[in-house]
Amino acid sequence: MHAFTYSRATDTDQAVVEVSADPRASFLAGGTTQLDLMKDGVLHPDRLVDITRLPLRGIKHTASTIKVGALTTMEELAADPLVQERLPFIREALLFGASTQLRNMATIGGNLLQRTRCRYFRDPTVSACNKRIPGSGCAAISGIQRMHAILGTSDHCIALHASDVAVPLVALDAIVHIQGPDGPREVPLTQFYLLPGDTPHLENELRHGELITEVEIPLLPETAKSHYLKIRDRVSYEFALTSVGAALVIEDGTIRQARVAMGGVGTRPWRAWTAEDVLRGAPATSDAFHSAAEAALEGARPLPGTAFKVELAKRTVVRTLETVAGASS
Template identity: 70%
Template sequence: MGPFEYVRAEDAERAVAVVTADPRAAFLAGGTTQVDLMKDGVLAPSRLVDVTRLPLGGIVHGDGVVRVGALTTMEELAADPVVGARLGFVREALLAGASPQLRNMATIGGNLLQRARCRYFRDPSVAACNKRAPGSGCAAVAGPARMHAVLGTSPHCVALHASDVAVPLTAVDAVVHVLGVAGPRTVPLTDFYVPPGDTPHLENVLRRGELITAVEVPLLPEGARSHYLKVRDRASYEFALASAGVVLELDGETIVRARVALGGVGTIPWRSWDAEDVLTWASVDRAVFRDAAEAALAGARTLPGTEFKVELARRTLVRALETAAGVVS
């Protein structure tokens, strides 16, 4: 880790101004991703602006929504009784991530911004990484790939987004509140992330120096059924090979509304509108669920080593839908 200046922010506006003015400055919150990448030599900010003492934590329950301060930890949000009762799949995703120790440090804002888990991105000895060094190439496209994306990829990058909780938050149409030098603004989470395209180093729509201040999460309707399923190589402290966050609103055996998002397979948390179209006004039926899974993965592009992910993601989505619907295997 290289030398850096440490600055403790006195207020959010000042923190934003400092980072906006200094292209080598970065915010520091829980640090569970930032510090690791600095230790590995992937990131080398010259100045860290610590925002952990700003009043950006806490959970506020409003009329049909939960407003979550960006500095709220994953464990705090998972323990909230309203989240457990009305956003069950969000709680499941939170508890499926990392370890209890990390969940007590990692913040919600930081989790949404965690960097790619691509081994090439995280190894500075690998020169070819367009995400780390724009224009250098993509080692994963030419080399061994397994923990990589099959949806939303480009010839320039196949790194996947690793957040668990971003998956159900995308499905439920959460909104991100940010503060910049021009003032506050809101961004729907479905518009927040940017697929790699020709610019893999641009991962989201945040402008230079903007700070996430809160995430607003709509509560699911009473009676809605949700589930988050994560498939991974080992039972704990592992990133998803495939995951699915689903919501079903039922009228008897008819699905009147469905929400579907996938993780572990997309360059961004992947909202599957096509799967939702298949499910809406269909009957609760395994064949329908399989059709939805086929639609969700229809645009998949694989590399040697990632072919298995397509069928794994299909089966993960089917199982998540079965669990949410109460279908007994």
């Protein structure tokens, strides 16, 4: 591991100042991804600023939202009674997303910022990774592709976004609160993640020295039902081949509101806007769900190793919507 200096911040503004003043500095929270990448020689910060003692932990309820401190752990959010009652697909995504040990360490802010599991990104002996070394190429495009994306890809990167909980959060239009050297700002999670294009090393809207402080999650209507379905190679802790987070409000057999997002298929958590358009006002039937699935996968760009994901993702959408509709009846 690359040698680094360590300091512990006691104030949010102090942490921001310390990191923003040093281009080789990084924040350290739960460390469940960052430390692995440092051990593997992928990340090489000269300085780590520990933010685990900052007052950025806890869950606050309002009439219409849940506000989650960025240092709140995955396990703490999954155990929140209001999440269990009004946002069950968030709870499901959290529980499916990691082992118990990891959920008790990993933070919500860190989960949203976790790096791709692409084996070429995580192997520093492989030079062809545009995320790690801009302009070096993408070994995955001609390599082993099975755990890669089919939506939002480019000729420069097909790396998959790995977060589970980001999927329902994107479906809910969650808002990320950020503190930086220029003050606070807010970014909708649907706009937070960047498509790779020809700059895959730029993954999100965070600037150097900026820190996620809180995630604001709108509550679903009380009549809504939701579900998160994750398809994976094994039932135990594993990343998604495909996943879907969906929420519906169904009245008299008609879908009045629909929110659908997908994981395991996109270079970012993938909001299925066209699928939602198909569902709104449609009867809650198998035909509507299959039409929504077709719409959700429009524009997919599979490679030979990821071609199976197109049909698998469609089936995942249909199965999720059937489950939600069944719970609504």
